[in-house]
Amino acid sequence: MFAWLPLGLKVRRKIEAIIREEMENAGAQEVHFPALLPREPYEVTGRWEEYGDGLFRLQDRKGADYLLAPTHEEVFTLLVKDLYSSYKDLPLSIYQIQDKYRDEARPRAGLLRGREFTMKDAYSFDYTDNGLDTSYQAQRDAYERIFTRLGLEYVIVKADAGAMGGSRSEEFLHPTPVGEDTFVRSAGGYAANVEAYTTTVPDAIDFAALPEPTVFDSPDTPTIQTLVDLANAQQPRSDRPWTAADTLKNVVVALKHLDGTRELLVIGLPGDRDVDLKRVEVAVAPATVEAANEADFAKNASLVKGYIGPWSATGPMLGEESATSIRYLLDPRVVDGTQWVTGANIDQKHVFGLVAGRDFFADGFIEASDVRAGDPAPDGSGPLETARGMEIGHVFQLGRKYAEALGLKVLDENGKLVTVTMGSYGIGVTRILAVIAESNNDEKGLIWPRNVAPYDVHVVAAGREEVIYDVAGSLIESLEATGFDVLFDDRRKVSPGVKFGDAELLGVPIIVIVGRSAGEGMVELWDRRTGVRTPVAVADVALEVARL
Amino acid sequence: MFAWLPLGLKVRRKIEAIIREEMENAGAQEVHFPALLPREPYEVTGRWEEYGDGLFRLQDRKGADYLLAPTHEEVFTLLVKDLYSSYKDLPLSIYQIQDKYRDEARPRAGLLRGREFTMKDAYSFDYTDNGLDTSYQAQRDAYERIFTRLGLEYVIVKADAGAMGGSRSEEFLHPTPVGEDTFVRSAGGYAANVEAYTTTVPDAIDFAALPEPTVFDSPDTPTIQTLVDLANAQQPRSDRPWTAADTLKNVVVALKHLDGTRELLVIGLPGDRDVDLKRVEVAVAPATVEAANEADFAKNASLVKGYIGPWSATGPMLGEESATSIRYLLDPRVVDGTQWVTGANIDQKHVFGLVAGRDFFADGFIEASDVRAGDPAPDGSGPLETARGMEIGHVFQLGRKYAEALGLKVLDENGKLVTVTMGSYGIGVTRILAVIAESNNDEKGLIWPRNVAPYDVHVVAAGREEVIYDVAGSLIESLEATGFDVLFDDRRKVSPGVKFGDAELLGVPIIVIVGRSAGEGMVELWDRRTGVRTPVAVADVALEVARL
Structure with missing residues (x-):
């Protein structure tokens, strides 16, 4: 939480004025909601729980529950429900510039990530998907004008909507080495947050003629490289040496579900890749993710540390013990017919030539691998480069999630009740000021x-x-x-x-x-x-x- | 807590703009503090406790205590302490327009008294009393200009600074029948909140020749009027009948101290007056006050209900039992030599001709009586009329209370450390909007x-x-x-x-x-x-x- 001195406050007001002008140009009207809100609407949408420790909660003198709003979807939805009932009242775009509160685990870098910060949050209300697209585009255009007027370089990247749900979602990132987000872009125009990157899936391979797998002794192979060295020594390939990309690494992660339960998950991916926990988290949201710990291994004898191989609830198992209670998910590159050097689920043993789709199956696929420079853009627009950026804006289509939860419907042209579809559009006002300051200074000030x-x-x-x-x-x-x-x-x-x-x-x-x-x-x-x-x-x- | 729709918000912004202009004209600079503040500074000044149930308190994920600021004296003081150290940096006036939070027991009338509301609060910092007077006057003048520009009728009344401490204190009241405050004014220019009214003390009377008091039986005298009737029947005066003003009423009230203890207090006042609990509360602040209940009487046998008379720790006692543990305070009109018909502290007995300063003494005086139309203005400017008003602004001299508690000192011209003296100046922005709306409408809108x-x-x-x-x-x-x-x-x-x-x-x-x-x-x-x-x-x- 920060106190503002006169000159900083003046800069902030100028940023706010530019945002207000462009909101007006986009046809949005300004409203203003309390920061202190009652629990009930957030209970209905499930966010009272979902926000976990990130929410500041308090009680009034009568013991009623309140929160300091981290974002205002619920009350905007309820306001429109309170005021409007017909398609004639739509489309509607309304916004506010208001303080938000998030009890961040790691507040950092001053205004870049504070616990009390100011946002412009706009919401659009439409009764058709086309209408939502139009409203979304109007806000997206306004954001481009705002950042241009602020002299702020930005990249629009595809984003994962995360806990917010919804369909179309884009982030405005300001490229900066101190940015919190990693994003990727191709020369051909593709740009995405790494959380939103989707792996290009190779074609399946015919495995009819492939040899059976063979188990081999593999003591002292604590790393992928030691395993590769052993493979090259024990069973050298004729065409080329084994590399890390020929191995299938099986990584155990722990999910923490909202109800407090802990679930282990094994992720199989090529040995030259690492698991990106942030990408996993997006894939399993609203659960959170951490690396498995010693206690997790101790409780699950089927997890033979260092020698874990693939298994599946639906396919044949390797190893001595069943482990069907643990889900097994694969990197999308591990298509049917690919052959792997991988763990045998037996201590000190690995296996050669284990074939996906024949010798093992998965419970599903997951976007868990890290994304790297040189990876192909999913739209075929060339190899990716990676960069760091700071999120300065976010536009996304909430769809009908909040309207459904809170019962926001209007009568359409035919007198039929239809659920409203919404968009949500946020700019971090105080963060923008910090980003401008970070990008506009020299050693003198x-x-x-x-x-x-x-x-x-x-x-x-x-x-x-x-x-x-x-x-x-x-x-x-x-x-x-x-x-x-x-x-x-x-x-x-x-x-x-x-x-x-x-x-x-x-x-x-x-x-x-x-x-x-x-x-x-x-x-x-x-x-x-x-x-x-x-x-x-x-x-x-x-x-x-x-x-x- | 209220949500603002576009037109209301526009009105609010216009009010804020006028306030900002006049603050600038008064030489005040705008700053901005968080609404969410840590406990520590409020602990140092005692207000973390003093505010009682009126404060919204909460904890962060680490269990640290926070509050939603009801007012910002502490952090303004700390800001100046952080930035300045010399008399050359003063005088300084700074202000903010920020949301305040008070967990009101009785929020009412929409924006007139909400739990989340917006205030302009300004603070002045000086190192001499004369400097404070000048800063105070500059803000007071600005307030006059603001209310004039807003087209808001106002009366400046002397106010009690209440829990805030300090010396000079004036409220800007908007006269309105729906106002929460009663104030008094004379044709000669006196105006005060009833809490700030001071009783004109009559001269003492020589009691050398007065007769001794006589106790008389007084069954069935549940009210002052029945007592007066009995007195006129039993011992008629020669010059005129007894009236309520000849009786001394003794009222028991209960103080609730900050540490939770309950203290009974007996207040003696002329029988034609009532105790005004709000005036009592100001006199005994920071304790709160309520009428004594049956349990209080049951626990104190010395309080003979209906027949309570005066007593004092320092003077002679009436009645059978000692009651020295209960303080006895008098209305300032009960000067030495005045004679009273009052309770004898014996069931069914009263006394005639009890003389103040001879037959009874008090532990002190208290401004507890209600103030009425016709009462004299303390400055001799004529009889008072009473009116109702809504507080729309408050200017007062905090003096050195906060600076002392938080260690705000500067070096003066002689290189000596002196404690800074402060003023505090508040306008209820959202309340003003409500007051303007209340005063500017007809049946159509x-x-x-x-x-x-x-x-x-x-x-x-x-x-x-x-x-x-x-x-x-x-x-x-x-x-x-x-x-x-x-x-x-x-x-x-x-x-x-x-x-x-x-x-x-x-x-x-x-x-x-x-x-x-x-x-x-x-x-x-x-x-x-x-x-x-x-x-x-x-x-x-x-x-x-x-x-x-």
Whole structure:
């Protein structure tokens, strides 16, 4: 939680003003909901529980349950339900700029991830899927205009809607090495959050002629590389050496379900890949995921650590003990007919030539492998590169989830009750400010983009002569008359050097130095970003500033 | 807690804009604090406990205590402590417009007293008492300008600072029959909250020649009036009959202290007066007050119900049992030498001619009596009249209470550390909106004052002919070009009558009806407040609106 000082608050208000203008341009109306909300609607949608420790919960003096809203889908839905009942009232887009509260496990980096933060959240209400597409596009377009006006580089990536459900979902990421999200993109235009990346599935292979698998002794193979070395020593391939990609790695993860139960899951994937727990988490949401621990292994004798092989509830088993209670899911690359060097579910034994679809089956597939530079874009637009970004906006189609849960229906043209379909559109206002600051500074201080700078012009009176203050005063008058916000450093007991340093620190983009030549009608225009100082006649300053 | 719809929110933003302008004019800078705050600073000042059930408290995932701030003195103080250390940094006035949370026992009347509400709270920081007076006056002046611009009638009354401590304290009350506060004022200019009224103390009377008191039987005197009747029957006065004002009523109240203990208190006051519990509460703050109950009497045999007389820890006692553990406080009118008909602390017995300062003493005086029309103003400016008002602003001098508790000191001109003195200045933003609405409506709907109306002009297209929409469109263009906010009712399937009704309901002060004569270049200007409709040429509308 942070306190805002005057200049930061001014920047924030300018960001908010740009967002409001573009929301208005997108046909959205501003409303405002309480931050403190009753439990009931969140109970109905299941989110009172789903949010887990991330929700700030409290009780009032009568013992009734409340929460500090982490997001407002429920009450927006209820408001529309309260006010409207006909298709004629739709489409409707409404938004608010309001504080949100999330009891983050790891708040970090100041405003980038705080526990109290400000969001613009908009919601659209339509009674047809086409209508939702139109409303979604209007918000998406508005977001593009907003980030462009804010001077913020962005990439639109396909996103997983996660706990929110819904269909179409895109994130606006600001590319930055300090970003929390990894995303991938191809030269051909594909871009996605790694959580939303889908693996290209190879064709199945005919396995009719493949030899039977053979079990072999494999002591001292704690890593994939040691296994590969042993395979190359024991049963060298004629065409090429065995590599990690020929092995099938079986990784045990633990799911924590909402009801508190813990479920083990074994994921089979090529040995040259790693499990990306964030991708797994998206696949198994709303459960959360962690690596299995020693206790998990101790409780499940069928899990022979270091020698786990595939099994399936529906297919033949390897190993001595049944383990059907544990689900086995495969990376989509492990198609029928692929052959693998993998664990035999027997201590110190592996197996050669285990064939998918013949020797083992899975309970299903899962997008669990990490995504890497060079992987193919799923739309065929070329190999991927990876980058880091910070989420600054998110547009997604909620569909009918909330409307169904809370009973938001309207009468359509035929007098039939239909459930409303919704979109949800969020921008992190306070986070954006932090991202702008992170991207606009040098070793001397901030360099605010003009559209969000706390002031348009910073006038520095550099010297003690009275004429300096007189000239500065009339200069400021003319600047303000032209419509500029001016910050005036009129401290008389502070040296010009200190004032210049403060001006660089504060980062107003245009600095006007009124100094020795003021008496001759000359001042200097100092561009904070380039550092260039240009002499300008006092009479021309307002015009010159306007030109910049 | 309330959700804001678009038009209400626009009114609120206009109120906030006026407040911001006048804060800036008063030299105050805007900052912004979290609503969710840690317990510690409120623990240091004692308010974590003092607020009792009125505070929303919660814990984060680590079990740390937080509160939803009911007011922000503590963190403003800590901010200044964090940033400043010298008298050169002062005076400083800073403010925020932020949501506040109070878990009211009796939230009422919508926005007038909600549990989540918005306040402008400003704080001044000075290192001398004179400085505080100047800062206080600047805020007080700003408040006068704000309420004037909002078109809100107000009375400035002396207020008790209550739990806040401090010296000078004034409330801005909006006179209204639905107000929660009773205040008194004299024709000569005195005005005060009844809690702040001080009784005029009469001169003491020489009691040397007064007769001894006499005890008399007084069965069946459940009320002051029955006692007076009995007195007139048993021992009639020669000069005039006994009246209620000759009796001394002794009322038992129970204090609830912060530490949970319950203390009984007996208050002696003239029988024609009633105890005003709110005035008592101010006098005994931070304890709270309620009437004594049967259990209190049962536990204290010395309290002879219906026959309680005065006693004192320092003076002679009446009655059979000692009651020194219960404090006895007197109304300031009960000066030495006054004679009273009062209880004898013996069942069914009263006493005549009990003389204050001779026959009984008190542990002190208390402002407990109700204040009435006709009572004298304490400054001698004439008799009081009473009225009801709603608090819309409060300015008061906190003094050094918070700075001392939180260690806010600065170095003065002599290099000596001095404790800072503070002022606190609050306006209830959302309450003001409700007060304006309460004072500006008729049976058809709202009538917003121009300065805060959601729109400047409401254009109604009254009819289906295309020319009406064409004329309305170009009219709106010219109005917007002149700088007016325009609401356009362009619904084509809604009758003019319904539109007129909606326009009256919404209460935009100027309505322009574009109807049948639009083709001839004529429209009607409709003054929402007076109801007068005036034909105006389309070309003159913008000018005419500007004139209004």
